[in-house]
Amino acid sequence: MAKIKRIGVLTSGGDAPGMNAAIRAVTRMAIYHGLEVYGIRSGYHGMINDQIKKLESSHVSNIIQRGGTILKTARSAEFRTVEGRSQAFVNLQKHKIDALVIIGGDGSLTGARLFSDEHDIPCVGIPGTIDNDLFGTDYTIGYDTAINTVVEAVDKIRDTASAHNRLFFVEVMGRDAGFIALRSGIACGAEAILVPERDTPYPKLKKYLETGFVNKKTSGIVIVAEGEHQGGAYEIANKVQEDFSQYDVKVTVLGHIQRGGSPSAYDRVTASHMGAAAVDALLDDQKSVMIGIVNNKIVHVPFNKTIKAHKGLNEELLKISEILSI
Ligand code: F6P
DSSP states (O other): OOOOOEEEEEEOSSOOTTHHHHHHHHHHHHHHTTOEEEEETTHHHHHHTTOEEEEOGGGGTTOTTOSSOTTOOOOOSGGGSHHHHHHHHHHHHHTTOOEEEEEEOHHHHHHHHHHHHHSOOOEEEEEBOTTOOOTTOSOOBTHHHHHHHHHHHHHHHHHHHHHHTEEEEEEEOOTTOOHHHHHHHHHHTOSEEEBTTBOOOHHHHHHHHIIIIITTOSOEEEEEETTOTTSHHHHHHHHHHHHOTTSEEEEEEOGGGGGOSOOOHHHHHHHHHHHHHHHHHHHTTOOSEEEEEETTEEEEEEHHHHHHSOOOOOHHHHHHHHHHTO
16 A cells, blocks of 8 residues: 555544544644644535645644634535545545544535445544434544533533422433533433433423422432434423423523533543544554444444444443432
């Protein structure tokens, strides 16, 4: 294989705190090895529209602590087409870019797999999503910060819930996965956690509320993952209000606050580790793999595996969450 000389780096899909730390690590690790680095703006959209600029070490100074992504991000419909991907490849050739690092979630890595299959260019992925839903890695960049954001918000909600004797339904992100809900719910001492991976039938939820909130507690928090199957926090809260008319039921949807903010130390270190490992992997002639972290060790997961396989929730944590909320 020809030796790699120029790496392109991009962030794609939903932004996640720690993406900047990953861009910094990729850039500096590549420069350390004598490679040139090109930043591709706005994800695959910028690859198609030739928004490609050389990155120097100084361009990534003072960004490790910043949320969002200095490269910007986008979800590109055009990159889902063969024509879009061909145009993107033409632009990479124009800049003599011979390898890519893609920082993003499931959709971004699916795009990377198609792209590297169609155009013979090595691509390595770095899992960047607050959802933590990628198979083959214990953590994705942004997940830890998002959980801490949820915990901080719910702690505040609990103060007012307790002052007014209210029951709050707090909806958190995660797309169709319940990782954010489960971990933040345990950290907040939630009375119940509703996740898409395991249905909590309405009678069961009612029972939780009767044994806990109604009988012993004066206030309560139920964490609802946005992807759960009963229609979301508002729908469930309305039903509960009908059945427990004596209680004051409120809903908070935390929304995009979960995507922003300065990354936690954990996310910065994970992003730095993964970013450096991505460059190492390319120099080691690897392609079509995602960098993961399992038991604190770097692993290389083939795109096919991480895209197709489904990561399950930690059953032990699920069980503990039920026991501890009685
Ligand atoms: O994948 C990250 C995520 O924040 C999900 O949790 C959420 O469902 C989705 O992105 C929201 O996307 P958008 O910002 O495009 O509305």
